[in-house]
Each structure stands twice: as C-alpha cells, then as structure tokens.
Amino acid sequence: MFTAYASTDPFQVQDVVAQWTHSHPLETTISVGDNSLAIRSQYKEIAQRGTAAGELVVCGRVRLDDRDVQDDPRASDVVRVCRTFATGSLSDILAMNGTFGIVTWDPRNRTLYAIRDALGVRPIYYRLLEDGIYLSDNLEEFAQGATFDRRYLAAFLATGCPVVEQTIWSGVNVVLPGHFVEWANGRLSGRRYWSADAFPQDLKIDEPAAAAELRRLITTAVGSHFDAGTRVWADLSGGLDSSTVVSVAGMLFKGDSSQGLRGTTSIVDTFGLGDETRFSDTVVRKFQVRNEQVHEPWPWRDDGLPPPITEHPTRDYPYYARERQTAALLQADNATVHLAGTGPDLCLPAASVHVADLVSTGQVRRGITDLWLSAQTHRQRIWHAAAHDLVLPLAPRAIQKWYWQRKTPAPNWLRPQFTREFGFEDHAIERRLVSPSPGRVCQSLLGHLFLIQGCGLPGWRILGPVDVRHPLLHRPLVEFCLRLPHRLRTHPVLFKPLLRIAMKGIVPDKVLVRRTKGSGMMPRISWALGAERERIKSLLSNSVLADLGCLEPNRLLSAVDMAASGKPVQARYPYLALSLESWLAVRSGKQYITREKTA
Amino acid sequence: MLWCAHGDVVTLLSLDTGTYSTLDNEAAAIWMALCSGLSLTEIVERIVPAAGNLAAYSTARADTQEFLIELESRGLIVAGSLSDRDAVAQHLGPDIAPDCSPAAVGEMPRLPSVASCLIRLALVRVGLRYLGLRASVRRVGRGREQCAHRLSSEWVNELAERVSQAILLCPFNAACLEESLTILWFIFRAGDQAELRIGVEPFPFVAHAWVVHRGAALGQPAESLGRYREFPPLQPWAL
Numbered sequence: 104m105f106t107a108y109a110s111t112d113p114f115q116v117q118d119v120v121a122q123w124t125h126s127h128p129l130e131t132t133i134s135v136g137d138n139s140l141a142i143r144s145q146y147k148e149i150a151q152r153g154t155a156a157g158e159l160v161v162c163g164r165v166r167l168d169d170r171d172v173q174d175d176p177r178a179s180d181v182v183r184v185c186r187t188f189a190t191g192s193l194s195d196i197l198a199m200n201g202t203f204g205i206v207t208w209d210p211r212n213r214t215l216y217a218i219r220d221a222l223g224v225r226p227i228y229y230r231l232l233e234d235g236i237y238l239s240d241n242l243e244e245f246a247q248g249a250t251f252d253r254r255y256l257a258a259f260l261a262t263g264c265p266v267v268e269q270t271i272w273s274g275v276n277v278v279l280p281g282h283f284v285e286w287a288n289g290r291l292s293g294r295r296y297w298s299a300d301a302f303p304q305d306l307k308i309d310e311p312a313a314a315a316e317l318r319r320l321i322t323t324a325v326g327s328h329f330d331a332g333t334r335v336w337a338d339l340s341g342g343l344d345s346s347t348v349v350s351v352a353g354m355l356f357k358g359d360s361s362q363g364l365r366g367t368t369s370i371v372d373t374f375g376l377g378d379e380t381r382f383s384d385t386v387v388r389k390f391q392v393r394n395e396q397v398h399e400p401w402p403w404r405d406d407g408l409p410p411p412i413t414e415h416p417t418r419d420y421p422y423y424a425r426e427r428q429t430a431a432l433l434q435a436d437n438a439t440v441h442l443a444g445t446g447p448d449l450c451l452p453a454a455s456v457h458v459a460d461l462v463s464t465g466q467v468r469r470g471i472t473d474l475w476l477s478a479q480t481h482r483q484r485i486w487h488a489a490a491h492d493l494v495l496p497l498a499p500r501a502i503q504k505w506y507w508q509r510k511t512p513a514p515n516w517l518r519p520q521f522t523r524e525f526g527f528e529d530h531a532i533e534r535r536l537v538s539p540s541p542g543r544v545c546q547s548l549l550g551h552l553f554l555i556q557g558c559g560l561p562g563w564r565i566l567g568p569v570d571v572r573h574p575l576l577h578r579p580l581v582e583f584c585l586r587l588p589h590r591l592r593t594h595p596v597l598f599k600p601l602l603r604i605a606m607k608g609i610v611p612d613k614v615l616v617r618r619t620k621g622s623g624m625m626p627r628i629s630w631a632l633g634a635e636r637e638r639i640k641s642l643l644s645n646s647v648l649a650d651l652g653c654l655e656p657n658r659l660l661s662a663v664d665m666a667a668s669g670k671p672v673q674a675r676y677p678y679l680a681l682s683l684e685s686w687l688a689v690r691s692g693k694q695y696i697t698r699e700k701t702a
Numbered sequence: 703m704l705w706c707a708h709g710d711v712v713t714l715l716s717l718d719t720g721t722y723s724t725l726d727n728e729a730a731a732i733w734m735a736l737c738s739g740l741s742l743t744e745i746v747e748r749i750v751p752a753a754g755n756l757a758a759y760s761t762a763r764a765d766t767q768e769f770l771i772e773l774e775s776r777g778l779i780v781a782g783s784l785s786d787r788d789a790v791a792q793h794l795g796p797d798i799a800p801d802c803s804p805a806a807v808g809e810m811p812r813l814p815s816v817a818s819c820l821i822r823l824a825l826v827r828v829g830l831r832y833l834g835l836r837a838s839v840r841r842v843g844r845g846r847e848q849c850a851h852r853l854s855s856e857w858v859n860e861l862a863e864r865v866s867q868a869i870l871l872c873p874f875n876a877a878c879l880e881e882s883l884t885i886l887w888f889i890f891r892a893g894d895q896a897e898l899r900i901g902v903e904p905f906p907f908v909a910h911a912w913v914v915h916r917g918a919a920l921g922q923p924a925e926s927l928g929r930y931r932e933f934p935p936l937q938p939w940a941l
Contacts, residue, residue, distance in 0.1 A: 375929050475870065479870060482878070484870060485870040625906065626903060626906065630904075633726075669724060670906075670907065
C-alpha cells in the first residue's frame with residue numbers, strides 16, 4: 104500500500120513528510136523533486152533512479168507478466184518499471200504487460216503520473232486539493248471525515264459497478280482502467296491510453312492458426328502466475344473459463360501441487376441450473392487436483408460474525424459469509440494467490456450485436472444466418488431480434504437512448520428528484536449504447552464492457568490477504584482475441600467457439616461441449632430476499648440511503664417482497680440497493696441485527 | 703392438479719385454469735402431508751405436537767383448518783368434509799401407460815412445412831386461450847393411446863426444428879407451451895407417443911414446457927433443463 108502527496112508548496116510537502124514519519128514509523132517515507140512529492144509506502148513498493156534532471160521515482164503495486172531474460176531475477180517488478188521509465192518514456196510504461204497501479208515522478212518534466220493498468224486490476228485513487236494532489240491505492244486513506252458522493256450512489260444503484268470517476272467518498276476520484284492522470288504545476292489532466300474498441304479485426308487469420316496462437320497465449324498467461332514461493336489456488340466453477348485455467352495449470356505441472364496448483368475452490372449452489380459439480384468434478388478427476396467446496400451460500404447469511412468493513416461497496420458485498428469461508432479454506436493452506444477465470448466472456452463475447460457489423464459491412468448472408476440462429480437459440484421472434492440486434496445498434500445514439508430509457512425506467516422506490524439530479528437512468532442505460540458506425544458496433548460495445556469489468560475487478564473477491572489474480576486478462580491474450588474476426592470469436596449457439604477448439608485435449612470434453620453458462624446468482628438472491636426478510640426489514644428501518652434522500656424504504660420493502668414471492672419482477676435493482684445499504688450501514692456504524700440461527 | 707416440490711417450496715399447477723400457486727414453509731409441509739393421506743389431526747401433530755403446548759396446538763389446528771378451506775375455495779383440493787379423516791387431495795387419474803410395444807420404425811410420414819406448423823401454432827394458441835390447458839392437452843392427444851407408428855429421432859428432431867422456425871416467424875408471441883403442444887400434436891397425428899413436461903424454477907418464478915420423445919428432450923440441451931423442477935408428465939388420455 105502506498106500514499107503520495109504532491110504540492111506546488113514545498114513547505115506543505117515537508118510538513119507531510121514529518122507527519123508521516125511520526126505517524127507511520129514502520130513505513131518508508133521519502134520526498135523527491137525538491138519537496139515536490141512525498142511518498143509513504145510499504146517495503147519494495149518504491150523504486151528510485153537517478154537521472155540528469157533528478158531522482159525518478161516509481162511507487163505502487165506492480166506485477167509484470169513478462170520479464171526480459173537480461174533482467175536481474177532479484178529485482179522487483181517496480182524496480183524494472185523504474186528502469187524502463189528512466190531509460191525510455193511514458194509510452195514504454197503504458198505498453199507494459201501486467202497489472203499495476205503506480206505513481207511516478209518524472210523529474211525531466213517535473214510531472215507526476217498516476218497510471219492504472221489497461222484492464223483495471225489495480226486501482227489508484229486521488230483527491231485534488233487547492234495546491235496539491237493526494238493519491239493512494241487504498242481508498243481507506245480518504246475515508247476519515249468524508250461524506251458520501253451521491254452521483255456515485257446513483258451509478259451504483261443503477262449498475263452495481265459504477266463506471267464513473269467518482270468514488271463512494273465525495274471529492275475522491277479513481278483513475279479509470281486503461282487511463283492515466285498527470286499533474287504538473289498544480290494542473291491536472293488525464294487520458295485514456297487503452298481501449299478494447301481500438302483493435303481492428305484481422306479478417307485473414309484462419310481457424311487453425313488462431314486456435315494455436317490462443318492456446319499458446321493462454322498457456323503463457325496461466326504459467327506466469329506460478330512464481331517461486333507462491334502457493335496458488337484457483338476458482339473452479341465448472342464453466343469453460345475457470346476450467347481452462349485449472350486444466351492448463353494441471354497440464355503444465357502434471358498434478359505436482361508443490362509447484363503447480365495446490366487446490367481449487369468451488370461454490371456449490373443447487374438453485375438455478377443446479378449442481379455444477381458434474382462439470383467441475385471431471386476437471387478435478389483428470390488432473391487429480393484438490394477441490395474444496397462452499398455449499399449453498401446466500402447473501403446476508405449469518406456466519407456468527409458481523410459484516411466486514413471493506414474499502415468500497417461492491418455488488419456482492421452481502422456474500423461476506425461465503426467470502427470468509429473461502430478465505431478460511433485458502434488461509435488454512437497458507438495460499439498466497441487465487442486465480443479467477445475472468446476474461447473470455449468479453450474477449451470472446453456471446454453478444455449478438457456483431458450481426459449489425461456483418462450486415463453493415465456487406466456480409467449480409469452471414470449476418471442474417473447468425474441473427475436467425477441467435478433468435479432460435481434465445482427463443483425470440485425474428486422481428487424482435489432484428490430490431491434489437493440489427494436496427495437499433497445502427498440507429499443514432501439519441502434513438503438508442505430513447506428506446507432504452509423506455510425499457511428500463513427507474514424503480515418507483517427511488518426518489519424522482521434523486522434519479523433526475525444524479526442521472527440514474529443515464530447510468531442504467533450507458534452500457535447498452537453503442538457507436539452506430541458500420542463495422543464498429545461490437546467493438547464499441549466491448550470497449551464499454553471492458554471498462555465496466557475493470558471498474559469491478561478491485562472488489563471481485565474479498566479473500567483477506569490472498570492476492571486475487573485474473574490470468575485470462577493477460578493483455579496480449581485479450582488484444583489477440585479482440586483482433587479475431589467474428590466468425591472465430593462468436594457463435595450464436597455454442598459460445599466461445601475458438602476457446603473450445605484451442606482447449607481440445609486439455610479441458611475435459613464434458614466441459615468443452617456444454618452449452619449452458621450457469622444460471623448466475625439471481626435465483627439464490629431471489630430466494631434470499633425472502634429468507635432474510637427480517638434482516639432486510641431491520642436494515643431498511645434505519646436506512647442510510649433514505650437519510651441521503653435516495654429512496655423510499657417502505658416501497659423498496661414492497662419490491663423486495665414481490666421479488667421474494669417469485670413474481671416476475673426485477674430482483675436486480677432491489678438487490679443492488681440492499682447491497683449498498685448493507686455496506687453503508689456498516690460504515691455508518693448503524694445497528695445491524697444478527698439473526699438467530701434456525702433449523 | 704399437478705404439483706412438485708423443491709426444497710421447502712411446493713408449486714401447484716391447476717390444469718383447469720392454467721395458473722400456478724406456490725406454497726412455502728408450513729403451507730408446503732401441510733400440502734405434502736395431505737398428499738400422503740394424513741388426516742387433519744395428524745397434519746397438525748406434525749407441525750405442533752399436542753403434548754406440551756395446548757395453546758399453540760389449538761392455534762395451529764385452527765390455522766390449518768382455515769388454510770384447507772382456502773385451498774378448497776381455490777379449487778386446489780376437494781374434500782368430502784373437513785372432518786379429521788376426510789381432507790383428501792385431488793390427484794390425477796390413474797396412470798395409463800400407452801401401449802407402444804409393437805410399433806416398429808417404418809416409412810416416415812411427410813414432415814409438415816413451416817407454414818403448416820405456423821397454422822397449428824395459431825390453433826393451439828386459440829385453444830389454450832379459450833379452452834384452457836386441460837382441454838387443449840386432451841384434444842391434442844385424443845384417441846392416441848395406442849402407438850401405430852414409431853418415428854425416428856431424426857424425424858422428430860427435424861419436426862422440432864420446423865416448429866421452432868415457425869415460432870421465429872410468428873406474428874404473435876408463441877411461448878414454450880404453444881410450441882410443445884404443437885410438436886406433440888404432430889407426433890400424435892403421426893401415430894407415435896411423446897410426453898408433455900412442465901417444469902418450474904421458483905426463484906425468480908419461471909415455468910417452461912418441453913416435449914420428451916422416447917426419453918429425449920426435443921429442441922433443447924438437456925443440461926439447460928436442470929434448473930426446472932418437473933411436474934409429473936402430462937398424459938392427454940389421463941386428463
């Protein structure tokens with residue numbers, strides 16, 4: 104963890120250095136640039152290098168995916184970044200493959216940069232002051248005395264994963280995924296340096312070559328997470344993505360848990376599509392890997408401990424009992440790393456808007472065929488599918504906005520003034536709006552979806568000190584997939600076709616041929632809205648969101664009861680509101696009932 | 703009346719009205735006890751034993767009796783009288799297994815066109831709307847207890863494909879039930895047997911219908927059906 108303070112007033116910086124040295128004696132505190140910048144950090148997170156113009160500093164958490172063979176193996180990744188920056192330029196940093204949230208001081212132009220990695224794994228937060236800037240990779244640094252940001256609340260209530268520069272704390276911003284900000288002479292500016300929609304598709308590549316390259320990249324990506332000294336576990340849901348990670352690790356290390364995977368964790372939920380262990384067990388058996396299961400978790404489940412205090416609210420905050428149980432399993436084995444299967448859902452999307460791209464670029468027959476198959480798979484009428492996937496994406500954004508606003512109105516338990524003032528509906532429909540440029544519809548959608556995913560990665564799983572990583576978000580792998588033509592990337596019936604071909608012989612066939620994805624969490628959430636009604640009622644009787652003028656708690660409770668009874672109404676919005684309410688209640692110190700255990 | 707249980711929830715489907723009802727917790731327990739043939743006293747004993755807390759027992763008995771009256775008023779049960787021994791749940795008629803044994807695979811009948819499937823879909827929709835579920839299912843399978851012909855799996859899969867294509871082109875919203883009854887109708891008319899299956903996912907509530915021909919679900923991957931809790935198969939001649 105690190106914190107940095109930069110100011111145009113050197114005396115301010117001096118005072119901060121003195122203050123930090125006194126309050127955090129066990130941490131490293133330095134100042135650079137003639138007292139332009141003060142940094143406080145834990146060990147190994149600061150690297151410095153002398154240049155003709157002065158001391159160049161890099162600070163933050165870095166994990167590089169590929170390392171030069173000339174590199175000193177004892178040097179940490181932050182030292183490597185510092186060396187790269189000192190001998191090169193900002194562009195070299197922005198081109199790095201890895202995960203990083205860093206602050207750098209470049210004495211050559213007396214500029215401070217805060218850079219977040221392309222896919223958004225490591226966040227950086229900052230607060231702009233009158234004559235300075237305060238930065239950290241830990242949002243807790245800004246929490247004391249801060250008030251809640253209502254624009255952020257609106258974005259969270261609409262999406263569960265806000266894509267906004269604001270954070271939960273008013274006046275505190277976050278550097279968005281694939282962005283950096285620069286601060287010089289008291290002036291702040293920022294730029295997006297990576298976007299998923301910036302990659303033109305390579306129409307010439309054929310299937311065998313693409314499958315071979317995909318296999319190579321996945322193998323490299325997964326293998327790079329087994330450094331000496333790490334004890335690696337992985338998530339195994341039975342889906343194609345997590346099975347890919349576990350299977351490739353199993354193939355690389357041939358069941359040797361001392362060097363490879365030490366174990367896998369699976370969530371077993373018999374709701375929805377039912378028990379998926381029939382898929383995950385095939386992977387476990389093939390590679391003889393340990394599997395620990397967490398059974399039937401549900402949100403707000405009482406495990407005898409109070410809800411945790413976390414840095415920021417997340418969509419699945421109420422699943423704290425599940426997270427604690429998983430964390431306990433990992434800590435019992437002294438696990439240091441937990442691998443997730445995030446990534447291919449976006450890189451190899453199942454979205455059918457590519458139909459608009461095919462038709463608008465002259466591939467009409469192919470486009471109509473895919474539209475037909477997609478409509479058949481999803482049991483839609485062709486007219487509806489055509490309107491949705493062909494006509495609407497190519498319509499002007501104003502028309503798209505009008506359509507989606509009618510389809511997704513704000514729930515009646517949100518106060519109209521709040522939704523109007525803080526743009527609830529704009530946030531709700533933002534992810535559905537695409538650029539109507541012919542041939543660019545799908546890429547524009549992916550550009551936004553990657554941003555959403557990146558904003559959600561920091562709170563993906565809360566597993567204590569265990570480092571949660573996403574091997575399939577290896578940047579070269581993602582960029583390769585974004586360049587694939589639609590015919591290899593997407594199939595209306597069997598999603599992720601190229602991944603299935605690439606993993607043939609590695610992932611068990613039973614997983615490779617599955618046509619379902621898993622039912623998600625909505626069935627269990629709908630059930631939990633009824634099972635945990637007393638807790639929810641207690642939460643809403645002392646609602647922070649009501650105090651902030653956001654919602655009507657009685658109406659929300661009625662909506663919860665409707666969703667809990669199984670009525671076909673959206674449980675999603677009530678769930679997001681209750682997730683946020685749960686987090687706010689804990690942060691505000693409000694009473695939180697502990698339900699008595701029942702048989 | 704069909705019913706199925708999933709955890710502590712029971713879902714009922716009224717074949718006359720086509721409506722679903724869900725019972726949870728104690729209501730579900732009472733229903734299951736009714737279907738086991740227990741009397742009112744036995745049912746109440748299961749919820750609250752008489753010994754130890756007479757007041758709770760009396761309240762439970764009164765509540766259970768009120769619940770049974772409500773079930774009867776909704777047509778979900780038929781009771782001779784509401785005395786201790788006469789609370790009886792209505793069941794489907796006895797299972798009549800179709801006689802399929804001598805049917806052999808012979809020459810396949812001509813497959814209906816997509817237009818023909820569309821017309822039949824429309825008829826099924828009208829039937830469901832104006833005759834109800836029970837009558838529609840009965841009409842579809844009328845006089846088809848015997849197998850005259852055994853259809854190949856390729857034929858029935860192609861039939862399911864044509865019906866699903868007709869659904870794509872439908873000017874009205876044809877759901878899974880219309881689709882399934884249409885497929886069933888064609889299979890019965892061709893002389894073979896199949897079953898209508900209906901399943902529910904309780905949270906959030908979703909119902910789905912599909913056709914099973916000789917053990918294979920038509921037109922959808924078996925793994926996608928795992929989310930549904932199935933009612934007993936519907937046999938038209940038993941309704």
